[in-house]
Amino acid sequence: MLQSYVPILLLFVLAALFALFSVTIAPYVGPRRYNKAKLDAYECGIEPSPQPVVGGGRMPVAYYLTAMLFILFDIEMVFLYPFAVSADALGLFGLVEIALFIATVGFAYAYVWRRGGLDWN
Amino acid sequence: MSTAQLLANDPVWLTIVKVIAIFAFLVVMTLFMIWWERRVVARMQHRPGPNRVGPFGLLQSLADGLKLAFKEDIRPVLADRWVYFLAPVISTIPAFTAFSVIPLGGEVSIFGHHTALQLADLPVGVLVVLACSSLGVYGIVLSGWSSGSPYPLLGALRSAAQVISYEIAMGMSIVAVVLYSHSLSTSDIVTAQQSGWFVWLLFPSFAVYTISMVGETNRAPFDLPEAESELVGGFHTEYSSLKFALFFLSEYINMVTVSALATTMFLGGWRAPWPLSAVGGGVLNTGWWPLLWFVVKMLIFLFVYIWLRGTLPRYRYDQFMRLGWKVLVPISLVWIVLIVGIRAFKNSPNVSPQQVLIAVGVVVALILAVTFLLPTRPEPEDGRIELTGGGYPVPPIDLKVPQTPPRRRRTGVPGTQRQPAGVTAGEDSSASTASSKEASDGSV
Numbered sequence: 001m002l003q004s005y006v007p008i009l010l011l012f013v014l015a016a017l018f019a020l021f022s023v024t025i026a027p028y029v030g031p032r033r034y035n036k037a038k039l040d041a042y043e044c045g046i047e048p049s050p051q052p053v054v055g056g057g058r059m060p061v062a063y064y065l066t067a068m069l070f071i072l073f074d075i076e077m078v079f080l081y082p083f084a085v086s087a088d089a090l091g092l093f094g095l096v097e098i099a100l101f102i103a104t105v106g107f108a109y110a111y112v113w114r115r116g117g118l119d120w121n
Numbered sequence: 122m123s124t125a126q127l128l129a130n131d132p133v134w135l136t137i138v139k140v141i142a143i144f145a146f147l148v149v150m151t152l153f154m155i156w157w158e159r160r161v162v163a164r165m166q167h168r169p170g171p172n173r174v175g176p177f178g179l180l181q182s183l184a185d186g187l188k189l190a191f192k193e194d195i196r197p198v199l200a201d202r203w204v205y206f207l208a209p210v211i212s213t214i215p216a217f218t219a220f221s222v223i224p225l226g227g228e229v230s231i232f233g234h235h236t237a238l239q240l241a242d243l244p245v246g247v248l249v250v251l252a253c254s255s256l257g258v259y260g261i262v263l264s265g266w267s268s269g270s271p272y273p274l275l276g277a278l279r280s281a282a283q284v285i286s287y288e289i290a291m292g293m294s295i296v297a298v299v300l301y302s303h304s305l306s307t308s309d310i311v312t313a314q315q316s317g318w319f320v321w322l323l324f325p326s327f328a329v330y331t332i333s334m335v336g337e338t339n340r341a342p343f344d345l346p347e348a349e350s351e352l353v354g355g356f357h358t359e360y361s362s363l364k365f366a367l368f369f370l371s372e373y374i375n376m377v378t379v380s381a382l383a384t385t386m387f388l389g390g391w392r393a394p395w396p397l398s399a400v401g402g403g404v405l406n407t408g409w410w411p412l413l414w415f416v417v418k419m420l421i422f423l424f425v426y427i428w429l430r431g432t433l434p435r436y437r438y439d440q441f442m443r444l445g446w447k448v449l450v451p452i453s454l455v456w457i458v459l460i461v462g463i464r465a466f467k468n469s470p471n472v473s474p475q476q477v478l479i480a481v482g483v484v485v486a487l488i489l490a491v492t493f494l495l496p497t498r499p500e501p502e503d504g505r506i507e508l509t510g511g512g513y514p515v516p517p518i519d520l521k522v523p524q525t526p527p528r529r530r531r532t533g534v535p536g537t538q539r540q541p542a543g544v545t546a547g548e549d550s551s552a553s554t555a556s557s558k559e560a561s562d563g564s565v
Contacts, residue, residue, distance in 0.1 A: 015217035
């Protein structure tokens with residue numbers, strides 16, 4: 001069973017070797033004429049505004065909301081796949097169950113929509 | 122014999138040959154796509170495009186790639202050393218890996234070995250592609266975060282939000298396909314389309330998938346993460362040399378992969394299109410012919426990518442998120458409920474159409490009722506600028522203009538009696554240069 005994953009692993013390793021090789025040789029192949037301005041953060045030629053160490057510190061909270069909504073719906077999707085594979089075998093029971101499931105998620109979705117969670121300001 | 126059994130009999134050398142072939146195919150496709158895109162967009166804009174290097178300029182992207190390798194590799198001072206180094210690698214690996222489950226053709230014989238033109242046929246094939254495209258987000262987010270610069274960070278956040286938002290619509294459109302093929306394995310999905318392509322049967326799913334695949338790969342008109350006018354270059358602003366090339370490579374490979382998945386799921390995969398499939402009792406569906414059909418179908422999708430880029434302006438971010446969350450997701454949800462109901466009705470004799478309709482109706486009515494019963498968040502009314510002039514922000518007609526400019530009022534000097542520039546001004550300037558010299562000495 002796991003044997004069928006071996007080719008994927010081989011492709012993974014090949015891609016990893018290629019990518020690691022590229023990023024490793026990059027500094028040695030190219031010229032190295034460093035100066036202070038070149039190594040500063042890019043801000044259209046002006047002096048970079050002072051930043052916390054990495055990543056600029058704060059980020060808009062709306063992105064966290066999107067991430068949480070993604071988890072909600074991604075889990076829904078993950079449950080839909082096994083149902084879809086064996087939908088015919090499950091018959092009417094499966095239909096009722098998945099209808100209830102989609103209705104539950106639909107409720108949460110409608111709630112988020114009405115509360116403005118899907119609006120982007 | 123099923124495809125999975127055929128592939129299980131592959132000797133090791135054959136697997137290695139296939140791995141190298143797919144790797145080379147993806148790299149060549151990337152080089153070709155960059156050239157093709159530049160040529161087609163140029164033609165759409167009435168200019169020739171790259172036509173100097175090699176025949177028709179075909180070697181242009183190869184030359185560009187080589188040139189990138191000999192460019193200076195920069196690591197900004199504020200960058201996180203290891204994450205900055207690894208982010209291009211993290212985004213490249215899943216891009217390559219995702220293509221492994223795509224069936225490029227049926228049964229062929231390579232050096233006397235019977236095998237399928239596919240690297241791996243997993244029972245969860247489609248999930249591998251989805252998982253890899255999710256993992257690719259890590260490369261984008263980490264590259265933006267580790268650069269230590271505001272533009273890449275914003276680009277990375279946008280990109281991540283975009284990819285995960287459209288992945289939901291994408292995943293739901295795949296559910297419909299799985300319902301009809303009874304399998305997540307890509308080769309089974311192709312087999313299920315023997316009698317008819319899913320693009321006709323499941324057109325709404327196809328439309329949702331096609332839109333979300335453009336959003337998923339951050340391409341125009343959804344290329345907000347790299348909106349040049351807002352974010353310079355997006356998440357790879359601080360990258361140069363081969364690291365930048367790797368980001369470019371993974372973006373184009375992702376395009377190729379989602380196009381290949383669209384071909385597999387909706388356009389019958391490697392099967393010949395209708396009039397050709399009837400030729401000679403299906404001889405065009407055997408041997409190496411399928412590879413041709415597959416590549417042609419995939420190139421059609423890739424051409425649509427270029428076409429969109431040459432035609433459409435970029436979306437605004439809130440419009441874009443609204444399209445994803447408020448249009449594509451509800452359409453997919455309702456469509457899934459609909460086809461699940463239709464299938465249950467068709468497959469079980471003891472369910473009448475009335476029962477199915479009632480069940481579907483109850484679900485839809487429940488969702489609608491809930492939607493209208495829930496309270497809306499009140500719009501904030503204060504803090505808005507009063508608009509006049511038919512919606513354009515022009516100043517109101519009864520605008521009170523101050524009689525005297527504030528500066529003159531403060532100094533009390535009337536505008537007509539200006540002091541001539543004289544000795545005092547010269548003294549002032551010399552004093553200021555002296556003080557600035559002192560200040561610079563002090564700072565050193």
